[in-house]
Amino acid sequence: MGNKLIVGNWKMNGSLADNATLLAGVLNGLPAAGAARVAVCVPAVYLHQMQSLLKDTPVAWGAQDVSAHERGAFTGEVSATMLRDLACRYVIVGHSERRQYHGESDELVATKAQRALACGVTPIVCVGETLAQREAGDTEMVVKRQLASVIHTVGHCTSELVVAYEPVWAIGTGKTATPEMAQAVHAVLRAQIAAATPNASRVAILYGGSMNAGNAAELLAQPDIDGGLIGGASLKAPDFLSIVDAAGVAH
Numbered sequence: 001m002g003n004k005l006i007v008g009n010w011k012m013n014g015s016l017a018d019n020a021t022l023l024a025g026v027l028n029g030l031p032a033a034g035a036a037r038v039a040v041c042v043p044a045v046y047l048h049q050m051q052s053l054l055k056d057t058p059v060a061w062g063a064q065d066v067s068a069h070e071r072g073a074f075t076g077e078v079s080a081t082m083l084r085d086l087a088c089r090y091v092i093v094g095h096s097e098r099r100q101y102h103g104e105s106d107e108l109v110a111t112k113a114q115r116a117l118a119c120g121v122t123p124i125v126c127v128g129e130t131l132a133q134r135e136a137g138d139t140e141m142v143v144k145r146q147l148a149s150v151i152h153t154v155g156h157c158t159s160e161l162v163v164a165y166e167p168v169w170a171i172g173t174g175k176t177a178t179p180e181m182a183q184a185v186h187a188v189l190r191a192q193i194a195a196a197t198p199n200a201s202r203v204a205i206l207y208g209g210s211m212n213a214g215n216a217a218e219l220l221a222q223p224d225i226d227g228g229l230i231g232g233a234s235l236k237a238p239d240f241l242s243i244v245d246a247a248g249v250a251h
């Protein structure tokens with residue numbers, strides 16, 4: 001895996017004014033020779049703003065969800081073609097908040113990933129276990145099942161995915177998986193990807209869940225952690241930049 005990939009997930013936060021301030025802070029503070037790749041995934045209504053503020057900068061942008069359908073009578077949905085139209089590089093699919101609050105199944109997540117790939121937008125496929133599943137010893141089984149569904153659907157395009165391991169109990173809670181815990185799951189995912197494609201080394205596996213300025217360096221130092229998906233800490237330029245810095249020095 002080459003450079004680390006650091007992706008901000010703004011979730012349902014922001015305003016035109018706040019976004020402009022945040023991005024100015026991030027762009028001003030980016031290290032000159034970017035050792036890490038950087039992107040932000042923003043609410044769909046702000047993608048157009050990203051296109052105008054981030055075009056020709058080192059920061060890529062993406063959405064947080066995409067419709068499983070191509071076009072037509074799906075009120076409220078945003079298609080992968082539309083994301084492509086706004087020059088999105090990435091789209092998050094299967095975030096645990098969507099699985100939990102919007103009832104998204106493994107099959108739906110897989111179809112969304114497939115739609116994104118068909119339009120040239122890289123899906124960031126989120127997998128992760130709940131606390132109850134971890135305590136029951138089911139972590140491996142759960143994340144493998146979630147990823148297997150996507151691999152089964154996208155087939156030879158598996159090498160075009162980004163995968164994010166986000167233990168549900170670590171999201172927004174301040175509880176982070178220890179580097180060893182995260183690495184163990186990442187190694188499982190890496191092996192699963194390697195069994196599915198000869199180009200497994202192209203797939204970045206990100207860790208997400210309360211990654212912050214204080215813990216990023218040791219997480220990113222793990223051999224199978226290729227970057228981070230950052231929620232809360234992506235909303236403050238200095239915090240986000242510290243993680244980008246940590247990614248630049250980790251190897």
Ligand code: PGA
Pocket residue numbers: 009166170171172173174208209210211229230231232233
């Ligand atoms: P967090 O969120 O960094 O606020 O825990 C990560 C995510 O949900 O992508």
